[in-house]
Amino acid sequence: MQSLAACSPLQHSRLTIGRIMLLVVVACIPGISMATWFFGYGLIINIGLAICVALALEAAILTIRQKNVRLHLADNSALVTAVLFGIAIPPGCPWWIVVIGIFFAIVVAKHIYGGLGQNPFNPAMCGYLLLLLSFPLEMASWYLPSGSLLEQQSFNPLSWSGLQQSMLLSMPFLAVDSISMHASIDGLAMATPLAEFNMAGKSALLAAQESGLSIFARTSGTGWELVNIGYLLGGLFLLYRRIISWHIPLSLIVTVGLLAMFFYAPGSSAAYGTPYLHLFGSATMIGAFFIATDPVSAATTNKGKIVYGIVIGCAIYAIRVWGSYLDSIALAVLFGNFCAPALDHFCRPRIYGHGRSKELGS
């Protein structure tokens, strides 16, 4: 008799946080594989390193806070933070950058605020922003698999030498002949498409686009389209499994798309970038489906979620086009996090029997 719960309902759907978080990680796989295909093993190394450090830190903090370590590790929330963080930082950045970032994410942004469910800001994005502000150079250097724009020789990032290079970029202490390796590594670095776009290389990128390079060609130097499609697929999977609701991703993507369409003037300078570039040539999809939908720090009412998506969409576009930071997603999401409690307060659903009253038979 003791086995039943003390209070109704006596049965449960059996969907647990641990499973939800695991599904989020699974949904990241298409995007991660795409990114690996383009940028090499650097991303996998980052994510693996981030996961190991995050789990170790989580276990340590839980022990210090005298919580049930096994129970709380099983919620997989640290795993998701680590994966999202690993995706966000550029492949090929040194290991200690990863460690600093994930430390900030897990310890400061999450546990100091009270652990899972209490953090007002998205931990992965907090960690990423700390790095962006502290190490702008490293964070701006995104691996270029093959430099059609930089006139480099053709090179397969998935080959053995690609793995070697990725390992060396991440863990320079492994190098025996470090001097010679560094020379070639420098040549492999470029900024993200949006950074390129934002900084100086607008013309180069536009030229690459206009020359009609196939999005499937690894040599195009853009590569982001397929990565975005991968994350889009993962996001649709989460929608299908009802892990996330449609409100945030849809309103965010529509907002970014509409703004890009509104400001884009094809005939003139084209300085604002095409809607296509904004949606598929950047981190918009991962932001819309994986980052902005973090339930803890997002708005929680349906109406609130729509406004939240619009706020973040506007912020993404504004920061990209008029801002001076390389990345827009993290800042925009944190801005949205600031607004979330107010949105929840003002966007409440109408409760049954309150407000409008209808007559029978009308």
Added chain:
Amino acid sequence: MTIVDRLLGFKRNPRVHKIPGGIKPPAFKASSLRSRIMPTPIPRKLIMPLLQHQGVAACPVVAVGDRVLKYQLLAEARGTSSVALHAPTSASIVEISNTLVANGSAELQLCILLEPDGADVAVEITPIPDYRALSHLQLLELVTAAGICGMGGAGFPLAEKLRLSIDKGVELLIINAAECEPYISADEALIRERAELVVAGSKILQSICLASRCIIAIADDKTAAITALVNALQNSSIELVQVRAKYSIGGEKQLIQAVTGVEVPVGKLPSDIGVLMQNVGTAYAVYEAIVEGRPCISRITTVTGSPLITPKNFETLIGTPVSFLFDLCGIDKSAHTGSIMGGSLMGIALPSTKVPVVKTTNCLIATCAEEFPPAAPEQACIRCGFCATACPVSLLPQQLYAFARSREQDQLIDYGLFDCIECGACAYVCPSQIPLVQYYRASKAEIHEHRAQQLQSAHWQTRFQYHQYRLKEQKDEARERKSSRIETQAAKTSNGHFSRVRAREEIADAVARVKARKSKFISSSNIDQEKKD
């Protein structure tokens, strides 16, 4: 259900309105629907609680040692919000004492314990084959005497609800056959096998409450029951409405919304908007009470759960111990981990299988460890909003939970704590396994207690203020009395006028007297000194 089905469903029922929220847990109804409704034998002992409904307990009219016959009155209704109790079979009264019953707490309740003699001798009853011969008030009288309360689970006294509705005027009678909670199949079995009788009962109810329309609302997944009803409803003015099968569409307010599109305004009753809702089981009990003349002594109860070998629906006598029914099905004792009265979402865990079936018992579940694992440890709320999506009342359970934890009573009320119908959909879907309903119940109790305290302290405050006022009055009176006494004295001395001059003269006189006395004293002492010298 796929999207296509859903679209088709809307096409099939253009009159059904969409209601928010809801969940679709596995139904677990098939096993108990495999066999037909089975009448139970008479158990060796019957336990008849005096309070089987919402309201006031019935008052016993029999004494220990009495022999009662079937249908004989055991306890009469005490006022309008009470329900009479009848003997399910001929028996002798063994005991009237506090006994363990299923009431969600360990509190014992006063019960009449019967020992059936097995003869099943009945008192004479008067069937009324044609109810149209009687006026609606006569019918109401008969229904009141039959001791019927809501059979759907809540157990509101039928007569009182009917009276309330008649007073306010009923436009629409809805017979609730939604039965959306997992495991329960009593209503479905009843309709499948006795649709005509249910329809007859509904007609009687309609003529009692004088409603112009009557709708039977059924969930669209009960195909056999729907076919039976369609056949029974041919050439009848009663309409059949199929609502989408989801939990908790069977809730009174939810079903009214789904059928009519109208919400019961907050703080009002369905009768305020001209709607009366009764369960199909109640309609059947009304049929029995009028047409067959039998008071409510039995009901259809689903007895199910995987430890049972042949789960089925029983037509069981009120007062039958749960263990008797489990044994009738054959129970695998090693797999049996617990028992539930009601469905798996709103039911209560039974403290023992010795407790009796009461008038509101629609289902008994013998649980096993696989279907009902022990409650998982509660984890942190991640505000995923699954609960808000599931809530049929459009509350924000995640916010209510946060306020409940921080004991913010004003916020709880503002966010609609008292609109919660405790259906448990939120807790069912919560991935953190937070027992949300438990939090809400505790918060409701806390707020009630706080209000009671406030009322009491307000009461004592006014008492105190009166006390202070009385003290002040007394003081004022005393002061007045004193001053008037001084005045009368003054009047005595100065013929009614207080004179400053006269007072000064008096003072001067007194001073002169003292001085004279002093000078006398000084001079005499001087004389003494001179003598010494």
